[in-house]
Amino acid sequence: MSIDDRLAELRIVIPETTAPVANYVTARRTGNLLFLSGHLGKRDGAVVAGAVGDGVDTDTAYDLARRAAIDLLGTARATLGTLDEVAVIKLTGFVRSAPSFTEQPAVVNGASDLLVAVFGPERGRHSRSAIGVAQLPLGAAVELEAIFEVVGALASG
Numbered sequence: 001m002s003i004d005d006r007l008a009e010l011r012i013v014i015p016e017t018t019a020p021v022a023n024y025v026t027a028r029r030t031g032n033l034l035f036l037s038g039h040l041g042k043r044d045g046a047v048v049a050g051a052v053g054d055g056v057d058t059d060t061a062y063d064l065a066r067r068a069a070i071d072l073l074g075t076a077r078a079t080l081g082t083l084d085e086v087a088v089i090k091l092t093g094f095v096r097s098a099p100s101f102t103e104q105p106a107v108v109n110g111a112s113d114l115l116v117a118v119f120g121p122e123r124g125r126h127s128r129s130a131i132g133v134a135q136l137p138l139g140a141a142v143e144l145e146a147i148f149e150v151v152g153a154l155a156s157g
Contacts (some may be wrong), residue, residue, distance in 0.1 A: 088125070
């Protein structure tokens with residue numbers, strides 16, 4: 001089954017990619033690695049701002065991480081032309097956290113669960129960091145960045 005077929009089965013629609021808001025690129029490939037810049041948690045195309053544990057609850061933040069992971073997939077597909085020959089290597093999740101909030105891993109699970117559901121355990125399971133921070137760009141509650149490996153025929157291209 002292709003990844004696009006799997007996305008359709010999961011009823012996941014990948015939105016159009018957006019241009020960077022500063023002097024950087026959203027994806028950079030070196031050899032067989034694709035580095036994906038930070039993607040913010042959005043709802044209906046708008047960044048959701050706030051601190052998790054103070055105005056944004058864990059379930060909402062989980063969904064924002066899931067949505068940011070979908071945006072990562074969109075950037076990877078726009079860069080490579082397909083997701084069929086991709087494996088997830090590393091995911092880093094930044095959670096704008098209230099001072100007493102300690103459930104950053106539960107938030108970033110929104111992205112990890114999505115990536116494993118899309119790619120399966122062999123290509124979707126990844127190393128990960130879940131980091132609580134005082135502030136993120138635009139006041140966002142969640143930001144993700146990732147490293148994907150290009151495998152198969154695309155690896156030699």
